[in-house]
Amino acid sequence: xxxxxxxxxxxxxxxxxxxxxxxxxxxxxxxxxxxxxxxxxxxxxxxxxxxxxxxxxxxxxxxxxxxxxxxxxxxxxxxxxxxxxxxxxxxxxxxxxxxxxxxxxxxxxxxxxxxxxxxxxxxxxxxxxxxxxxxxxxxxxxxxxxxxxxxxxxxxxxxxxxxxxxxxxxxxxxxxxxxxxxxxxxxxxxxxxxxxxxxxxxxxxxxxxxxxxxxxxxxxxxxxxxxxxxxxxxxxxxxxxxxxxxxxxxxxxxxxxxxxxxxxxxxxxxxxxxxxxxxxxxxxxxxxxxxxxxxxxxxxxxxxxxxxxxxxxxxxxxxxxxxxxxxxxxxxxxxxxxxxxxxxxxxxxxxxxxxxxxxxxxxxxxxxxxxxxxxxxxxxxxxxxxxxxxxxxxxxxxxxxxxxxxxxxxxxxxxxxxxxxxxxxxxxxxxxxxxxxxxxxxxxxxxxxxxxxxxxxxxxxxxxxxxxxxxxxxxxxxxxxxxxxxxxxxxxxxxxxxxxxxxxxxxxxxxxxxxxxxxxxxxxxxxxxxxxxxxxxxxxxxxxxxxxxxxxxxxxxxxxxxxxxxxxxxxxxxxxxxxxxxxxxxxxxxxxxxxxxxxxxxxxxxxxxxxxxxxxxxxxxxxxxxxxxxxxxxxxxxxxxxxxxxxxxxxxxxxxxxxxxxxxx
Numbered sequence: 001x002x003x004x005x006x007x008x009x010x011x012x013x014x015x016x017x018x019x020x021x022x023x024x025x026x027x028x029x030x031x032x033x034x035x036x037x038x039x040x041x042x043x044x045x046x047x048x049x050x051x052x053x054x055x056x057x058x059x060x061x062x063x064x065x066x067x068x069x070x071x072x073x074x075x076x077x078x079x080x081x082x083x084x085x086x087x088x089x090x091x092x093x094x095x096x097x098x099x100x101x102x103x104x105x106x107x108x109x110x111x112x113x114x115x116x117x118x119x120x121x122x123x124x125x126x127x128x129x130x131x132x133x134x135x136x137x138x139x140x141x142x143x144x145x146x147x148x149x150x151x152x153x154x155x156x157x158x159x160x161x162x163x164x165x166x167x168x169x170x171x172x173x174x175x176x177x178x179x180x181x182x183x184x185x186x187x188x189x190x191x192x193x194x195x196x197x198x199x200x201x202x203x204x205x206x207x208x209x210x211x212x213x214x215x216x217x218x219x220x221x222x223x224x225x226x227x228x229x230x231x232x233x234x235x236x237x238x239x240x241x242x243x244x245x246x247x248x249x250x251x252x253x254x255x256x257x258x259x260x261x262x263x264x265x266x267x268x269x270x271x272x273x274x275x276x277x278x279x280x281x282x283x284x285x286x287x288x289x290x291x292x293x294x295x296x297x298x299x300x301x302x303x304x305x306x307x308x309x310x311x312x313x314x315x316x317x318x319x320x321x322x323x324x325x326x327x328x329x330x331x332x333x334x335x336x337x338x339x340x341x342x343x344x345x346x347x348x349x350x351x352x353x354x355x356x357x358x359x360x361x362x363x364x365x366x367x368x369x370x371x372x373x374x375x376x377x378x379x380x381x382x383x384x385x386x387x388x389x390x391x392x393x394x395x396x397x398x399x400x401x402x403x404x405x406x407x408x409x410x411x412x413x414x415x416x417x418x419x420x421x422x423x424x425x426x427x428x429x430x431x432x433x434x435x436x437x438x439x440x441x442x443x444x445x446x447x448x449x450x451x452x453x454x455x456x457x458x459x460x461x462x463x464x465x466x467x468x469x470x471x472x473x474x475x476x477x478x479x480x481x482x483x484x485x486x487x488x489x490x491x492x493x494x495x496x497x498x499x500x501x502x503x504x505x506x507x508x509x510x511x512x513x514x515x516x517x518x519x520x521x522x523x524x525x526x527x528x529x530x531x532x533x534x535x536x537x538x539x540x541x542x543x544x545x546x547x548x549x550x551x552x553x554x555x556x557x558x559x560x561x562x563x564x565x566x567x568x569x570x571x572x573x574x575x576x577x578x579x580x581x582x583x584x585x586x587x588x589x590x591x592x593x594x595x596x597x598x599x600x601x602x603x604x605x606x607x608x609x610x611x612x613x614x615x616x617x618x619x620x621x622x623x624x625x626x627x628x629x630x631x632x633x634x635x636x637x638x639x640x641x642x643x644x645x646x647x648x649x650x651x652x653x654x655x656x657x658x659x660x661x662x663x664x665x
Contacts, residue, residue, distance in 0.1 A: 007082040010041055010089060026092060029077070038092040039077055043085060065090070066506060067130050072123035074143065074153040078505055093151050098139035098206060107209030110240050114270055116142070117203055119150035121267035124199070127152075128192035128263060135190065137198035138178045139206065176221040177211050178202065181254050184222035193256040196266065200251025207244070208236045212252065226254065243273045278365050360387045364394045367401055373412070376405040399473075406474025407481065410438075411567060414478075418442050419565060431467035434460050434475045441482065445574055448581035450486055457482045488571035489578060496525045500533030504628045510635050517563055517572035524555040527636055529579055542622075543609055543629045546602045550591035551636070553583035592642060599637060600648040606630050607655055614662065623659070630656040 003025070005012055010027040017024050027041040065076035065088065075091040098116070102108065120142065127134060134141075136154060143151040180197035182190060204212045212230030215221040230252060233245045247269050253259045260266050360383075367383050370376040380402035388395055410430070418439070441456035461479035464472050500522060503510075513519045525533060528547030535542045560576035563569040610626045613619040633652040640646060 007041070007043075007087065008080060010039065012041060016040060027089075029089065038094075040074075040090045040092045042088040042090060043082070044087070064132055066508060067132065068127060070123055070126045072119045072150055072152060073126065074151045077502065091151070093143040093145055093153070095143055095145040095151075097153075098142040098144060098202075100140075101144065102139055102206060102209070107237075108206045110207050110237070110244055113203055113206045114244065114274065115148070116144065116150050116206075117199070118267055118270050120152060120199065121263040121270070123150070123152040124192065124195055124263035125267070128195070133190055133192055134195050134198075135183070136175060136178075137195050137202060138175050139202055142202070176215075176218045177213065179222075179225060180256070181226045182256055184225045191256065192262055193259050196251050196259050196263065197253075197256070199263075199266070200248050203248050203251070204230065204233060207240060207248075208233050210236075241273065241277060243276055247273065278369055360390070360392075360394055363387070364398065367398050373405050373409050376401055377409070380405065403473040403477045406471045407477025410471055410474045410478050411481070414438055414442065415565070415567070430471065431463070431469045431475065434463050434467050437463065438475075438478065445482075446577060448577035448579070450489065450574060450578050454483060454486050457486070482570070485571040485574060489575045492521065492571060492575050493530055496521055497530065497534055500525055504533060504624070507624075507627070510631075514558070515562070517559060517569050520555055520559040520562065521572065521575060523636070524552050524559070524579070526632065527552045527555065529556065542625050543605060545629075546598055546633065548591075548595065548598070548636075549583055550586045550588075550594075553580060553586060556580035556583075595637075595640070596642060596644045599633065599640075599645050602629070602633060603648050603652045603655070606633075606652070610655065610659065623663075627656065627659045627663070630659060 003012055003014060007027075010029055012025045012027045014026050015023060016026050022042050022044040025041045025043065027039055028036050029039045030036045065074075069075065074093060077089040077091065079086070079088050081087070098108075124134070124137075134152070141152065141154045143153050145151065176184075178198045178201045180190075180194040182194055201212060213221060213224040213228060215224055230249075233248060234240050234242065247266070251259055251266070260269065363383050363386065367376065367379045370379045380398045383398045384395065384402065388398075413430070414435075437456050437459045441453045441460065444450070444453035444456060457479045461476055461483070464476035464479065466472075467475050496518075511519070512523065524530070528545050528549075529552045532545040532547065556576045556579050560573055560580060563573035563576065566573075606626055606629050609622070613622040613626065630652050633649060634656055637645065637649055640649065
């Protein structure tokens with residue numbers, strides 16, 4: 001219906017799907033002065049425009065999505081109305097939902113499902129911690145990107161525990177095949193454990209290839225959820241580890257109090273299962289030690305040879321007197337000797353099985369389970385020495401592990417020496433040319449000259465194959481890691497500006513954590529660093545940002561200090577050094593003098609613009625700009641103690657209160 005049309009900054013390309021609440025389109029979002037991006041635009045069904053309950057539910061989905069900033073949850077970009085029709089602009093997931101993958105493949109491998117479930121647990125725990133229950137967990141709402149990242153979608157019927165439910169008391173909402181028993185009963189006090197039950201249904205269906213319960217109508221499906229036990233998954237999938245089955249059945253407990261505590265507990269169980277599978281004993285030992293009660297249904301019963309061996313072991317126990325037996329017909333001697341001979345052969349075979357040389361799979365498990373860098377280098381080296389000539393996936397993985405471990409060791413050595421003046425001139429047998437180029441690259445990074453640093457790292461990478469030490473592949477890994485961090489700097493800059501643009505539009509609470517690199521970087525940009533956040537004013541000239549060089553320089557310096565010795569946050573350190581080098585030394589008294597004039601002037605500039613736009617219904621964007629600038633002053637300069645600045649900030653706070661009152665009214 002809307003294909004080809006432009007709705008605000010969104011140009012609709014094609015329909016992706018539709019449901020009861022609305023239709024989702026693929027659209028192009030073209031922000032000012034930025035590269036276009038693909039988004040998913042959800043527009044409410046026209047037939048629901050007069051339905052207050054449906055409109056409230058649609059608005060609440062937008063409200064809930066605003067809180068859901070998590071890498072495994074589809075992200076909200078913006079909300080609004082087009083010709084009085086509500087829409088939600090969301091992240092476009094380049095991939096497919098799991099129900100489509102299931103239709104195409106029949107069923108998924110349990111290892112793959114465990115991987116997706118771990119990601120889903122992270123998303124669910126995040127939502128539950130926010131007081132949000134999804135209530136419609138099913139494969140069609142689980143999107144998988146081309147990189148294998150799971151994204152939880154469609155919070156259309158999610159329940160926010162902090163607000164009154166929009167559905168009637170004891171009503172049921174959700175897709176019947178995936179609903180928890182308490183949902184089927186219309187329980188109004190749902191908890192996150194309802195989502196855990198639906199999670200169990202999803203795992204069962206993805207692994208087995210069919211749902212645990214089928215019914216011809218909704219009522220029968222409800223009854224099955226409440227009363228019927230599912231067929232054990234291992235009866236249908238023979239290679240499914242019993243630990244995975246146990247977890248699924250734990251999730252499918254009818255009594256919510258018997259299910260796992262929360263999604264974090266499920267995640268821990270999945271990680272434990274993976275570790276158990278890695279560490280499990282060989283199949284021969286497991287079979288030899290298995291008790292009868294532990295055998296799977298369908299295993300062969302005890303044959304006559306087993307029974308005879310058991311009788312022999314029983315009758316020959318020390319101190320146990322044999323009972324006299326009635327005389328039987330004479331049995332040939334070879335028949336008498338056959339059972340014990342078979343027993344001895346079995347034992348001999350087991351001894352041979354246990355004593356045989358380790359195969360590549362068992363040895364590779366030692367590589368993946370090694371903890372320290374040195375241990376990984378040792379185990380990967382042994383594996384490649386023994387099995388490297390065979391090739392294959394395990395060999396490729398072992399080479400990658402060895403390369404990374406050697407690179408990490410070089411990184412630790414360089415970092416320790418570079419940050420310690422007493423060790424700066426020490427060499428430890430590393431390739432001299434690669435070492436010198438790496439050192440020069442680190443110095444360039446420290447000075448914020450990232451272009452020069454990239455040139456040096458390129459030389460290290462080119463030098464790596466000729467390195468005169470045992471770390472040729474390690475030098476390559478080290479250079480590639482630093483080049484990736486350098487590339488991430490520009491990505492950070494784009495993301496920061498986009499997030500601040502969204503912040504200005506959506507107006508969420510400002511959360512600042514001085515120990516969080518991204519929070520410091522956002523503050524620097526909000527103060528005017530990187531050119532400040534992009535403008536969101538469409539008419540007239542926006543009020544300029546009050547750019548405070550001293551505060552910007554201090555924030556970049558704080559970010560550099562916070563991340564200097566943290567390899568995982570290297571890209572944030574590089575951003576800070578690059579931007580920080582643009583500021584010379586600013587004396588505190590000079591900064592204060594500038595601020596005492598600039599802050600009061602900014603307040604008056606905002607007040608004059610507010611008077612101009614406050615009554616014009618067509619200037620809502622300009623009014624929002626006034627609110628944003630007043631909020632910037634109040635939040636970014638709250639640490640000032642000078643009397644003149646404090647008075648100006650109090651005036652800004654009063655003006656902001658007036659603006660917010662006008663908005664809510």
